[in-house]
Amino acid sequence: MIKVGIVGGTGYTGVELLRLLTRHPQVELKAITSRKEAGMPVADMFPNLRGWLKLAFSTPEEAGLENCDVVFFATPNGVAMQQTRALLDAGVKVIDLAADFRIKDIAVWEQWYKMEHACPDLVAEAVYGLPEINRASIRGARLIANPGCYPTAVQLGFLPLLEAGAVDTSFLVADAKSGVSGGGRKPETHILFAEAADNFKAYAVGGHRHWPEIKQGLEIFAGKPVGFTFVPHLTPLIRGIHATLYAKVSADIDLQSLFEQRYADEAFVDVMPAGAHPETRSVRGANICRIAVHRPQGGDTVVVLSVIDNLVKGAAGQAVQNMNILFDLPEDTALADVGMLP
Numbered sequence: 001m002i003k004v005g006i007v008g009g010t011g012y013t014g015v016e017l018l019r020l021l022t023r024h025p026q027v028e029l030k031a032i033t034s035r036k037e038a039g040m041p042v043a044d045m046f047p048n049l050r051g052w053l054k055l056a057f058s059t060p061e062e063a064g065l066e067n068c069d070v071v072f073f074a075t076p077n078g079v080a081m082q083q084t085r086a087l088l089d090a091g092v093k094v095i096d097l098a099a100d101f102r103i104k105d106i107a108v109w110e111q112w113y114k115m116e117h118a119c120p121d122l123v124a125e126a127v128y129g130l131p132e133i134n135r136a137s138i139r140g141a142r143l144i145a146n147p148g149c150y151p152t153a154v155q156l157g158f159l160p161l162l163e164a165g166a167v168d169t170s171f172l173v174a175d176a177k178s179g180v181s182g183g184g185r186k187p188e189t190h191i192l193f194a195e196a197a198d199n200f201k202a203y204a205v206g207g208h209r210h211w212p213e214i215k216q217g218l219e220i221f222a223g224k225p226v227g228f229t230f231v232p233h234l235t236p237l238i239r240g241i242h243a244t245l246y247a248k249v250s251a252d253i254d255l256q257s258l259f260e261q262r263y264a265d266e267a268f269v270d271v272m273p274a275g276a277h278p279e280t281r282s283v284r285g286a287n288i289c290r291i292a293v294h295r296p297q298g299g300d301t302v303v304v305l306s307v308i309d310n311l312v313k314g315a316a317g318q319a320v321q322n323m324n325i326l327f328d329l330p331e332d333t334a335l336a337d338v339g340m341l342p
């Protein structure tokens with residue numbers, strides 16, 4: 001059995017990890033932390049786990065994380081980087097759901113995250129946990145930087161086009177919409193029901209911290225610098241991201257076959273038939289990125305529609321997928337859920 005610890009068990013990605021890992025046949029949950037609720041049975045806070053989990057929250061200090069085989073950090077940015085070195089030194093593998101290890105250029109990370117990085121050498125070592133491009137390196141890693149939610153939907157949508165050199169890399173656009181659970185389980189005004197329900201708005205158009213993360217990935221796929229515009233929106237969903245991606249086609253390629261072939265062996269990317277429109281509800285609760293590719297009016301603009309559940313393929317599901325790869329288990333262990341309609 002794999003002994004698992006979770007730091008940050010009271011947030012949305014933490015409870016989503018618990019939902020997935022309680023059904024994982026090779027996992028023994030050893031510790032789940034909360035600084036405020038230590039001692040409280042986890043299922044008292046999250047009744048969906050009643051009957052599945054007997055564990056109580058413990059403080060991060062008393063959780064015995066160094067005795068685990070793998071620790072997930074489901075914490076705000078800047079927490080994992082303080083504790084990762086000690087865990088790695090104790091032989092524990094680390095999967096960080098936050099952004100501490102995602103951006104290789106430390107100066108860029110410090111600029112966007114507005115803090116000094118505690119361990120740049122570990123950033124160099126960390127493997128970016130997008131299995132569809134990095135599966136081989138994930139297998140031997142000690143430290144996984146789990147991708148952000150928008151970055152997962154956007155990178156998987158652009159990946160086949162950039163690898164094939166099929167589009168003009170100077171003008172790539174991602175128009176993305178997220179449900180409010182993307183903002184975490186905290187009392188902030190913009191995610192209050194009366195603010196977010198029956199409303200729709202763009203935000204951070206001048207600069208969102210996922211822009212450098214996505215750009216870093218797109219440049220690796222393309223093998224050269226890219227021009228990239230990212231516009232996130234808050235939409236009155238609880239779960240879900242819908243990314244609409246635009247680029248100019250620059251090569252004579254059958255785009256539908258390109259996508260189908262690129263993802264033919266990927267269990268967690270579903271390319272829909274030509275002309276389809278993926279819905280966020282079709283991936284709700286499921287570790288799937290569902291994609292459709294369009295070329296409106298047969299012109300030279302390609303439009304890719306990419307949907308994920310931000311808490312599953314965009315966070316906890318992808319983290320469990322990475323754990324399965326790290327421990328050489330079938331990649332879909334505990335991840336075979338179907339999306340929920342309606």
Ligand SMILES: NC(=O)C1=CN([C@@H]2O[C@H](COP(=O)(O)OP(=O)(O)OC[C@H]3O[C@@H](n4cnc5c(N)ncnc54)[C@H](OP(=O)(O)O)[C@@H]3O)[C@@H](O)[C@H]2O)C=CC1
Nearest residue numbers: 008009010011012013034035074075098182184185310315
């Ligand atoms: N929500 C989403 O869709 C996605 C989120 N992410 C990232 O995953 C991480 C977690 O997100 P989310 O679950 O939404 O966040 P939440 O705000 O919902 O939860 C944060 C958790 O971290 C704990 N925590 C906060 N500060 C500390 C600290 N200093 N030390 C230890 N624990 C701490 C909190 O527990 P307590 O206060 O009880 O100790 C809480 O359980 C974030 O970095 C987020 O950006 C990534 C992809 C998608």
Ligand SMILES: CC(=O)N[C@@H](CCC(=O)OP(=O)(O)O)C(=O)O
Nearest residue numbers: 098099148149178179180182183
């Ligand atoms: C709707 C909403 O507020 N979404 C969040 C997504 C952030 C997130 O989860 O980001 P990391 O994974 O990089 O920490 C935001 O735009 O800040």
